[in-house]
Amino acid sequence: MPIKVHDQMLRSTVVLETRDPGRIAMYVCGPTVYNLIHIGNARTFLWFDFIRRYFLYRGWQVTYVMNYTDVDDRIIERAGVEGVPADAVTSKYSKAFEDDMAALGVNPADIICRATDHVEDMVEAIDGLVERGSAYESDGDVFFSIESFDAYGKLSGRTLEDMRAGERIEPQAGKRHPLDFALWKSAKEGEPSWPSPWGPGRPGWHIECSVMSTKYLGMGFDIHGGASDLTFPHHENEIAQAEALAGAGPFVRFWMHAGLVQMESQKMSKSLGNVVLVRDVVARYPGEVARYWALAGSYRTQLTFSDGVLDDSAQAYDRWSTFLAAARHALGGDMPATPAATRPADAEPPEGPGGEYVQRFTDTLDDDFNSSGAFAVVHDLVREANRCVEGAQRGPGEDRNLLIAFTETFLELTSVMGFRFDAATGSDELTARLIDYLLELREGARRNKEFAAADGIRDRLESFGVSIEDTPVGPRWRLGTPPAAA
């Protein structure tokens, strides 16, 4: 079954036919590195990280490019506020972005490109646009003439008249059409600047993505992603620039946009100030919980963030980590490792007890990444696997074989979704030995029916965040969040 994606340009879900068979070239608009990112931003990056993982799982070769916007009015503003040079701001927040992404288990793009490393390319592109009559200079600024590009508005589905009707700001002086946008901005005193045929200045925001995406992926690359608030004007402008310069389209084959995160019926945004930082979330929950929250619903719809939603996700995720701890306890040395499986569409159908789940998993995700369905598959798998735990812990037999197979499938599917359990269970060696020793003492007490003492040990360990579960073959424990930690 082929993979289908919802293409914003067509406004429908269509079979993903790539420029080169078996290869996917994707570009996602990255952060403007002028402050800390919030979970609304993170949702987008978590999603494209997952999409890339899924493509790889399905046997595609993926080239994933992401930009960092490191020249921008807000960066200049921020540098003024912090009293440091602009590049100090951008290096600080680039690093912060990477740290936050790592905390969420988001892998870096294959190619990360910075606007400031590509100014010459942009100047060349702008020059080309001026030459072709798509752009014009005005007092040191260069603007793109939207009237010169017939298809302007095709992505966002609006006409020039529509857009004029909703004008809310005074047209900037020097523009021929109010919606013409800046390709090059002349520098004021003290601002970062680069030389150009129109004098010292800096590139406008939109041009970097057109130039860098086509530089690394070529015209007509497969997927361009970003959040839905970039549809207009940013992506519309990217199309205009790239296709005007190339003299032909398409710039991009498929446009994918992630829905925005809402805060109490209003979108979360830096300019509104109603943000929840990734940093604050990962201080309170494992990164996997945020990943679960972001990925459990469709990427296209709005997602509301409120107090409590992460608690729900934490409970749901806990079901998985609890299962895995139980499997590890029951299987001991037979515990499977995470398989590095790929499941190309043309491969043999998956076999074994977990095969049915693998099939359901790919079936649902092939349909525009229906992750909710994929989560349901994993939950169903966990339920069936849990039924085998009790039998498996008694020793070899049917239940044990099934549990091994189901656990392996579980690790396969959850790793495609970007969850890592191996590291998350961690406690250091000494802690583990101390806990084991305390449990030995407790077992002795239990054997002597000294339940008050046994329960005392359990209660104390619980208060440290160590949860104890007794099983017919001895207690198992795992580290969690201490109750009422905050």
Next chain:
RNA sequence: GGCGGCGUGGCCGAGUGGUUCAGGCAGGGGCCUGCAAAGCCCCGCACAGCGGUUCGAUUCCGCUCGCCGCCUCCA
């Protein structure tokens, strides 16, 4: 004003023209347990409202109401 999206059981959140069913969280009952915990089993006659198409609509069409996004920097 223009363009677009959404409204599913206490909450989150998929999906479909027709009595097998999403899934999770929360809640109730049971099994297991020394007690727990975890797990397993069972339990909710949900699809904003009003019309229409149809043998049959939560699913298609229209209207109404409500919510949200974009049109300005924004993931």
